[in-house]
Amino acid sequence: MLKKIAIFGVGLIGGSFALALKQAGAVQHVVGAGRSLASLQRALQLGIIDAIATSPADAVADADLVLIAAPVAQTGAILASIAPYLQIGTVVTDAGSTKGDVEASARLALGTKISQFVPGHPIAGRESNGPDAAIANLYVGKKVVLATLPENGQADIERVASAWRQCGAVIHQLSCAQHDVVFASVSHLPHLLAYALVDDIANKPHADMLFQYAASGFRDFTRIAGSSPEMWRDISLANQEALLQELDAYQLKLTQLRGLLASRDGPGLDAIYQNAQQSRHRWICAIEAAEKQNKEGGD
Amino acid sequence: MLKKIAIFGVGLIGGSFALALKQAGAVQHVVGAGRSLASLQRALQLGIIDAIATSPADAVADADLVLIAAPVAQTGAILASIAPYLQIGTVVTDAGSTKGDVEASARLALGTKISQFVPGHPIAGRESNGPDAAIANLYVGKKVVLATLPENGQADIERVASAWRQCGAVIHQLSCAQHDVVFASVSHLPHLLAYALVDDIANKPHADMLFQYAASGFRDFTRIAGSSPEMWRDISLANQEALLQELDAYQLKLTQLRGLLASRDGPGLDAIYQNAQQSRHRWICAIEAAEKQNKEGGD
Known part of the structure; x- marks a missing residue:
């Protein structure tokens, strides 16, 4: 107590x-x-x-x-x-x-x-x-x-x-260093990416038409761009080093995807999309199993 | 009939x-x-x-x-x-x-x-x-x-x-051309971005540790990466031209954000995050109002 x-x-x-x-x-x-x-x-x-x-x-x-x-x-x-x-x-x-x-x-x-x-x-x-x-x-x-x-x-x-x-x-x-690397990857970078997409669209001359057709996939993808700008500015700056590293790795991945798309490399795109879809599926199964265990443990 | x-x-x-x-x-x-x-x-x-x-x-x-x-x-x-x-x-x-x-x-x-x-x-x-x-x-x-x-x-x-x-x-x-530009922006690009992030993380040597700390923000951001890889490979290829344009614009935006972050430009980051957050808020209010109107119209 x-x-x-x-x-x-x-x-x-x-x-x-x-x-x-x-x-x-x-x-x-x-x-x-x-x-x-x-x-x-x-x-x-x-x-x-x-x-x-x-x-x-x-x-x-x-x-x-x-x-x-x-x-x-x-x-x-x-x-x-x-x-x-x-x-x-x-x-x-x-x-x-x-x-x-x-x-x-x-x-x-x-x-x-x-x-x-x-x-x-x-x-x-x-x-x-x-x-x-x-x-x-x-x-x-x-x-x-x-x-x-x-x-x-x-x-x-x-x-x-x-x-x-x-x-x-x-x-x-x-450790503090491990923490910051982990959260740069699974939290801070996704926030930056979501803010970037909404800002990108909002600045286009035909933004109103674009937003009109945005649906539930867009809503979920950008939900974290609804978070406090001040808070995420501070987090971005506080974790600058790890976030820059994650952003650079992500930009490389996008450049790779761009190359596959430009050369119409279907199997190449498929391999990345499949790996992502399957990895996410395994992750969802793992967190659902963990949540179930926590609940049972709490009873 | x-x-x-x-x-x-x-x-x-x-x-x-x-x-x-x-x-x-x-x-x-x-x-x-x-x-x-x-x-x-x-x-x-x-x-x-x-x-x-x-x-x-x-x-x-x-x-x-x-x-x-x-x-x-x-x-x-x-x-x-x-x-x-x-x-x-x-x-x-x-x-x-x-x-x-x-x-x-x-x-x-x-x-x-x-x-x-x-x-x-x-x-x-x-x-x-x-x-x-x-x-x-x-x-x-x-x-x-x-x-x-x-x-x-x-x-x-x-x-x-x-x-x-x-x-x-x-x-x-x-028109068909308008349709493809609009959906490249608000649907096809977000799918590619979500697949890219999950694949990026899944290929890191410490992927298991990273996924362990991914939470609800990550889950929503990547929900569309749970979609059928084959279907989205086909959509990406079918809408290649417009998707490449959207991807290039997005990469430019990320490069701009990287510059702001590297130079610790707080007000610059803040301006982008705020514009995104406010634009998204206006969009959510608009779709909620439209949904309400549709429901009332349907009664």
Whole structure:
């Protein structure tokens, strides 16, 4: 049982974490902190938090666990604001979508207290944001990647892992560098590609006619281009190096496909389309099997 | 009321057309034709068709309307097989996803009877295929593009349009060339891009680890890469010219984005992401409004 947790950013991600721990009976007292007083007051009203912190010192005093669930670009400043008040028994984690930049800013902000920071990334979300979007079951069956640092002690890692497990999540462990390579490939690049396609079409002179005939395949392909531009600008810049590498590999693949198409190489196109279709099919089967197992394990 | 229609290809598309017309009381007799006797027998069993044609001549004899709902690459051969038996009062249409190649093969196959062929493309589908996937309401509220030829008479176009309207569809008219430019942009290119991404990831040495962390955004982005590789190889080749143009424009856009990312140009990235997000939002609002209107109009 956690006596006190502090949440910086009481929106969808932080709020759902608090609600899930409360529902599991895993925490006694939740303190909220953040830049928007209106959000904090709403979170208090909704029972997500029990109190609003009066200062960074107040937020982290005697806390077992601190979660930073604010935009990635703010992580360094928040860590710097609490660093002087961090007690030895307190573990800090975050929920940012990139980890290399978070690690770098955490080392700057925390100095010798870096061992108390266990970077994390819950792979979960919803279309909506803010305290009102928070739900207790957001993380059930979802992955949480702990991008642990060499300095982290096993007990501190376990405290963070255990809290997420109480929210229903499944824990994975990667290094920060591994994390960023993986998510550049399966998340950050697809976002960039979807934004690029919609922007490309929207800038054509006959854009209105084109959009008129876009159907459900286009809607699903571009769904992630409905995400927050500011957030994805920050993620793109934060994970610049890995994202550039993935983008270059993808451009090579497109150039290869262009060559096959230009030379009317049917078998060549077929081989790529088939490999993609079959790989995706195996992946879907694997995640469905894993989801089924998680559900059965949870009963 | 149509006295007789003939359907070449009694799967999802052709079967749903027949079921919808029957449900609307808009046809007296449906004859099925195609390469697979098992599919034809199943369609007969399911009440999709009333009889199996014994020959191309038998299929089209005294038919008011003939629908070719077979893979695009077969359209020319089917048209050639029925051309000698096409009576003056019969109108032929198709359901292929590309129209320039269909027009070319139709001109070859039909010669002076080309005016009787009204090319079409219903924008509808499901994950599953075959006669068992056919449903009477597949086309309700969906668009059907009639890619009319200069030779088509207004009464023949209207016969095809009227049949689709009885299925609940909304009729749009484009030239074959316009059709192919539009669908290269909003359908064929996204398919190629989705296949390319999955193939790119699947060929990496750490593909298993990458797929393990792919989540719902990736699933939606790549859903169209689950489509039939053979069908999309044929569509890519059939619409080669327009698809190459769209692919080149997209590669230019990616190169522009790469430059912004490499130079850490946050406002530049933001401008593209924002334009995409806002354009998509306007599009979603427009299709939702149109769907609402269609529903109200249909009540």
